[in-house]
Amino acid sequence: MDPESVGGPRRRRAWRLTTRLAVALAVPAVLCASLVAVHVADALALADRKAAAERKTRLVFSATVAAHSLQNERDVAALSSGRTTDDVTKHRNATDEALRDFRAKARAVGGGREFTERLAAVERALDDLPALRREAYGPHSGPVRTQRSYDDIVTPMLALDTELDFGDEQPMAEGWALHALSMEKAALSGQRALLNAALADGGLKADEEAAVRELSGVQQRSLQEFRFLDLGEDRARYDRIVHGAEVGKLLDRVLADRKKAGGVTVQEWHRASTAMIDQIHEVETAAAQRLLNHAAEGKRSAERAAVTGAAVAVLALLAAMAVAVLMARTLVRRLKRVRDAALQVADVQLPYLVQQISDRGGAQPVTLEAAPIDLGVGDEIGDVSRAFDAVFREAVRQTAEQAVLRTSINAMLVALSRRSQGLVHRQLEVITALESTEREPATLAELFRVDHLATRIRRHGENLLVLAGEEPGRRRSEPAPLVDVVRAAAAEVEQYTRIVPVGIPEVAVCGPVTHDITHLLAELLENATQFSRPDTPVQVSAAGAPDGGLALEIHDSGVGIPHEQLDALNSRLARDAAVDMAVTRCMGLYVVSRLASRHGMQVLLRSGHGGTTAEVLLPARLLTFPAPPAPHVPRPSPQPVTPAWAVAEQPPPTQPDPPAPEAAPTVAAGPVPAATGQQVAPSGLPVRVPKAALRPGSAGGAAAGPAGAAPVQADELRQRAASFWHGARRARDPHPPPDTPRPPHRPEPQEEPS
Structure with missing residues (x-):
């Protein structure tokens, strides 16, 4: 048999009561702690999801700002037919600042595979921006190509709106509504870029007219999607802020007379379209900010819930442990009282009884009452204390009898020894x-x-x-x-x-x-x-x-x-x-x-x-x-004195030895x-x-x-x-009793080994 299998149960049987109670309390404590840990883990996971959603929303907000800056940069460049003017430089600097903020937030955002692929697509599109700026509205890049090249950069950035996920509390439809609103603004910005370039050149070409009509269709579809998806305050704000009647009239006049542009000047068109785009961007910014506020509030709520749940669970667990420890201490304190009383009887009272009986030689009875151990409680420990009372009373009685018996045996041994000594x-x-x-x-x-x-x-x-x-x-x-x-x-x-x-x-x-x-x-x-x-x-x-x-x-x-x-x-x-x-x-x-x-x-x-x-x-x-030797003092030579033992060996002078026979016995x-x-x-x-x-x-x-x-x-x-x-x-025996002379002392060891 494995010795560990034998030693283990023996060691467990030697556990103290406090250890056993601790083990008994550890099982429910571990179970409660596991449930608390699951709850806290869920709350922390929700807080992490809310924090990730907040980071995504901040990235979407930054992408919306960067896309708006790209659109302004493109549309202003159309006014100067691709020439780098101070106004163009100003807008390009604003775009670069917005893109730096976007990239910083993109590095802090983690997500799934699809979101990572979307960010990679945005980065690939932004890699073409320097070349696009050099060729914008040039001989090899007309207004339509320049407009579409910028849209290839803006569209992936605006698609990030569709990746917003706020959990059960916030449906993803609001992200799609923001995306639809951004696409409407992007289409209107594309129309502004095309007409800015065409009106500055003196007329609208056929491909430019087709592109403007296509963008008008995109604008109308995006607006319908926005109104369908957004049922909250963003649509009401749009209806209150955005005024596009003037832009629509100017666009109709330009499309009605393509060669002469219906008498619409570039300044008039740019001013009206820019006003409407700014209005839409205001609604877009408000919607993105609202989503960001919701995400931040969701994060804070999740964190508060996690902390509160963990604190309540820990406090409840500690309270349960405190109650259990208090009950355990009560039991242990009662058991210690029983133990102390038992030790008092075993270590003090019973030896005192034996000593009293031994001192009195068993001739006089000695009574000793055991200290009461009854705790006065009606539980099992009280029953044990009362049982110990009965046991100790019986132990006192038996101890008294054994002490008397031991004293009697000792007296008998002494009597036998004295009698045998007399005979010897x-x-x-x-x-x-x-x-x-x-x-x-x-x-x-x-x-x-x-x-x-x-x-x-x-x-x-x-x-x-x-x-x-x-x-x-x-x-x-x-x-x-x-x-x-x-x-x-x-x-x-x-x-x-x-x-x-x-x-x-x-x-x-x-x-x-x-x-x-x-x-x-x-x-x-x-x-x-x-x-x-x-x-x-x-x-x-x-x-x-x-x-x-x-x-x-x-x-x-x-x-x-x-x-x-x-x-x-x-x-x-x-x-x-x-x-x-x-x-x-x-x-x-x-x-x-x-x-x-x-x-x-x-x-x-x-x-x-x-x-x-x-x-x-x-x-x-x-x-x-021995004391140190005294200093030597010369003294006269003493007379020889026969030692005591030599005198003892000499025969008495009154009985001289008879002459030795020839064959004396030996x-x-x-x-x-x-x-x-x-x-x-x-x-x-x-x-x-x-x-x-x-x-x-x-x-x-x-x-x-x-x-x-x-x-x-x-x-x-x-x-x-x-x-x-x-x-x-x-x-x-220098002073033996005169009536009972004692024999010489020659102790004899036992024959058995000692």
Whole structure:
């Protein structure tokens, strides 16, 4: 299975309520936003079409002005028979200005394929204008040809009127009406050009007469189309402004007498026709301006509609989102109240209840009411809060029962430990009595082993005290050197001969914590010796810590610990682990964690290919550092004084050793018992004595003393052992209770790995 397909739903199930509400609101929000976007897009598209229509209308208006200028230029040039006069130059300059404005507007206008083709046709026609101006009314271009050549330029420009499109609000008929009006004016302008040239030449030729009659027909048809297409104010303005009666009479007179032109002069004809053309151009300009105003207003209306629609849609969407967020915040706030109340019960009230029961030892009942969580609302969240009330009340009751049960278990563990300690103490007294009277080395060695086993049993009882949260009854008041503490811990380990202290600094451990530190080190040393090869040493070293304390390292040469198990062990050592079923498998680990937590120490396990290292960080407040040495002052030589431990090793003077028989019994072969390898240091802690302090027996199983020394007899061995054990107990228990003497402290680690 694809891991992403599994991880995705799990990640979604971990979403917070606010995220879920946001996702739930995002769907309608996106739907509304899409509808708003469509509406805004339509409004913007309409605004774009209106803007394009406005640009086209401006171009049409500019084309109308340019066409009117071309017509005036042509008609004025006819008066001078093609000669370039000041009047002709003036009109040509006006035409050039109008054409520049037309080209500028044409570049800003975009349109469809047909409109683009019309603009291209206009540009091609305008390309012939310079040549047309040079040949106008010349020998090779008579009046009719010149008039038609100008019409070839004007007609494409006037055809742009038919491309006007204002959408549904403005029908295209008004563009065609403007085109018809422009064509009527163009026909009248053509008649003016032909008659200007003919009357200036003295008469009307046949081709010129035919062209004038043809243009009269075009004028009449265009006027009819204009009146048919335009039903608005443009036709009324035309009827009010345009007066063509005089032009019609003059044209009839000229056509009636072609050779003499009916007595009509060129000035008379030009004045009358120009007046009528100007009137028509006034109507044309008004119509184009009206269309331009309509296009501009349509553009502004479309833009306002787009902005207004978008603003209203966005405001409505924001209002909906605000209402949704307000409702979501209300739900989340209620849920947070339920959560805070639940955490108050779980983190404060229930632990307080357990603490109260633990402090009172379960003897007195403790009642604690859970803080009410009922929100007082009738919705589903209110139902959940009331359900939590019931759950918390039951949790408080169960917690009280569990706390009483836990206190009872701890009390039972303490009682069992105290009873077993009493029995072990009595057993040790019996063993001590047997040791004091036994003279056989082999039997004495076995008694020492039994003593060691009893001490291990007693440490099991002390482990129960530690797990139950009790502290040992013994306390040491004087500081003890750290090296003696390490040796004392090593003396409580079965394979003590493998433990090698290396580089232990001259610092002392505060008296009240000596017992617990020795217990902790003994547990770690026992593990190191049990889970490493029996022929390898276990090194104990110390170095300064950054915080001013001391770091003790216990290193063995075992196979190491797997990474996953090492992380679990360090996690349990880092806190005061609660007692559970795992304590039966690794009681030493729980004891170490409890002792380290009690005094603020830190224990860390590291493992590699070279074995496992247990690091114990001792805070500076648990240590006593030596004072700087005083200046040397010469003093008289003192008398030799026998050390305390040497006096302890000597037999009592009241019981001299009997003469050694020829075949005195010797210590049996096997491992040297712990007591035969220990002595009492000046600090009062039992430390290990080198094997050379003991003499070999006949069986070859005991240690040897200095070369040349007399053999150690059974009674001497017994006296030394008794002196060591009693001295060790007096040193470890400086103030034992007179009625209940406590056994010596030799904590025993667990057999399981910790």
